[in-house]
Amino acid sequence: MTAQIIDGKAFAATVRGKVAEHVTRLKADHGITPGLAVVLVGEDPASQVYVRSKGKMTVEVGMNSYEHKLPAETSEAELLALIDQLNTDPAVHGILVQLPLPGHLNEDLVINSIDPAKDVDGFHISNVGLLATGQKAMVPCTPLGCLMMLRDYHGSLSGLNAVVIGRSNIVGKPMAQLLLRDSCTVTIAHSRTRDIEEVVRRADIVVAAVGRPEMVKGGWIKPGATIIDVGINRIDAPEKGEGKTRLVGDCDFASCAEVAGAITPVPGGVGPMTIACLLANTLTACSRANGLAEPEGLTA
Numbered sequence: 154m155t156a157q158i159i160d161g162k163a164f165a166a167t168v169r170g171k172v173a174e175h176v177t178r179l180k181a182d183h184g185i186t187p188g189l190a191v192v193l194v195g196e197d198p199a200s201q202v203y204v205r206s207k208g209k210m211t212v213e214v215g216m217n218s219y220e221h222k223l224p225a226e227t228s229e230a231e232l233l234a235l236i237d238q239l240n241t242d243p244a245v246h247g248i249l250v251q252l253p254l255p256g257h258l259n260e261d262l263v264i265n266s267i268d269p270a271k272d273v274d275g276f277h278i279s280n281v282g283l284l285a286t287g288q289k290a291m292v293p294c295t296p297l298g299c300l301m302m303l304r305d306y307h308g309s310l311s312g313l314n315a316v317v318i319g320r321s322n323i324v325g326k327p328m329a330q331l332l333l334r335d336s337c338t339v340t341i342a343h344s345r346t347r348d349i350e351e352v353v354r355r356a357d358i359v360v361a362a363v364g365r366p367e368m369v370k371g372g373w374i375k376p377g378a379t380i381i382d383v384g385i386n387r388i389d390a391p392e393k394g395e396g397k398t399r400l401v402g403d404c405d406f407a408s409c410a411e412v413a414g415a416i417t418p419v420p421g422g423v424g425p426m427t428i429a430c431l432l433a434n435t436l437t438a439c440s441r442a443n444g445l446a447e448p449e450g451l452t453a
């Protein structure tokens with residue numbers, strides 16, 4: 154069997170198109186332009202690339218983009234003061250603080266200082282609690298993008314066995330919550346899981362969010378299963394020339410695609426959907442802030 158490729162890049166373009174339509178209408182009917190503030194502390198090159206592409210896509214869908222680049226040695230008080238200012242700025246509907254933060258800054262403290270209504274990452278403890286109890290929340294972008302692709306491919310997810318590999322607060326745990334909400338039977342695997350291959354082999358849906366290049370092999374996969382590969386790993390690619398690198402996921406694409414029914418590629422899978430969902434969340438936050446109807450099909 155050769156898996157169908159789930160084209161996250163194309164799906165993300167469709168989502169951004171829908172967001173752009175809503176933004177046009179918000180402007181025309183209500184004179185409102187959604188605004189997204191992205192805060193980057195330090196000079197991590199990968200983060201800089203990512204923040205730049207977010208800013209570009211924010212502007213492309215017609216939103217205002219506010220980028221705040223702070224030096225690596227920014228103090229906690231300075232960062233909290235900026236967040237406070239963004240919390241009260243009516244032109245800012247979404248706030249994203251790029252993670253990881255430099256070691257001297259307390260990530261939990263910083264994230265929990267964001268107004269939960271503007272927390273477009275869905276990382277604030279209020280949003281985590283709302284999601285876990287089935288209430289209206291801001292849903293983390295990466296898991297939301299994965300859910301959209303799974304719903305689109307399967308229709309109903311009810312009763313399917315889902316295995317999420319990874320238990321981070323930003324991907325694994327919220328992904329498991331969303332799958333549970335869609336009535337999957339959910340297993341969360343992690344670095345202490347015994348016989349992980351056997352656990353994964355029971356899954357109709359595998360979501361890999363580990364950060365280990367090409368860890369999941371085709372032999373772990375139940376024939377016909379759906380694989381969502383969240384991993385973004387940069388590895389050496391001497392075949393492309395000296396010093397060159399390439400991106401791979403947490404799944405060994407070649408062997409997995411032989412067995413799976415469907416699989417997301419890396420790049421071009423989950424990554425573009427994450428950014429599209431960030432814009433969708435900003436639109437949702439803006440709609441809620443103005444007491445307007447929420448965009449349909451763009452929330453969980």
Ligand SMILES: NC(=O)C1=CN([C@@H]2O[C@H](COP(=O)(O)OP(=O)(O)OC[C@H]3O[C@@H](n4cnc5c(N)ncnc54)[C@H](OP(=O)(O)O)[C@@H]3O)[C@@H](O)[C@H]2O)C=CC1
Pocket residue numbers: 295318319320321322323324325342343344345346349362363364365383384385386423424427
């Ligand atoms: N496409 C996108 O938009 C995004 C992609 N990513 C990518 O997704 C991946 C995961 O990110 P993130 O969740 O932040 O990573 P973390 O490092 O926070 O979490 C990794 C998880 O994988 C588990 N793990 C590590 N090694 C193994 C192993 N050998 N077997 C089973 N489980 C293991 C860890 O278990 P334990 O808890 O026991 O240590 C942990 O729960 C990364 O590649 C990251 O770059 C992340 C965010 C967005």
Ligand SMILES: Nc1nc(=O)c2c([nH]1)NC[C@@H]1CN(c3ccc(C(=O)N[C@@H](CCC(=O)O)C(=O)O)cc3)C=[N+]21
Pocket residue numbers: 203249250251252253274294295385400419420421422423424425427428
């Ligand atoms: N507060 C916060 N929120 C995040 O959502 C967040 C974060 N911090 N820190 C870092 C991770 C990582 N992440 C990615 C999003 C998109 C791509 C993406 O678009 N990737 C392209 C490839 C890009 C390339 O070529 O480098 C793709 O997969 O096709 C990658 C990674 C969001 N994260």
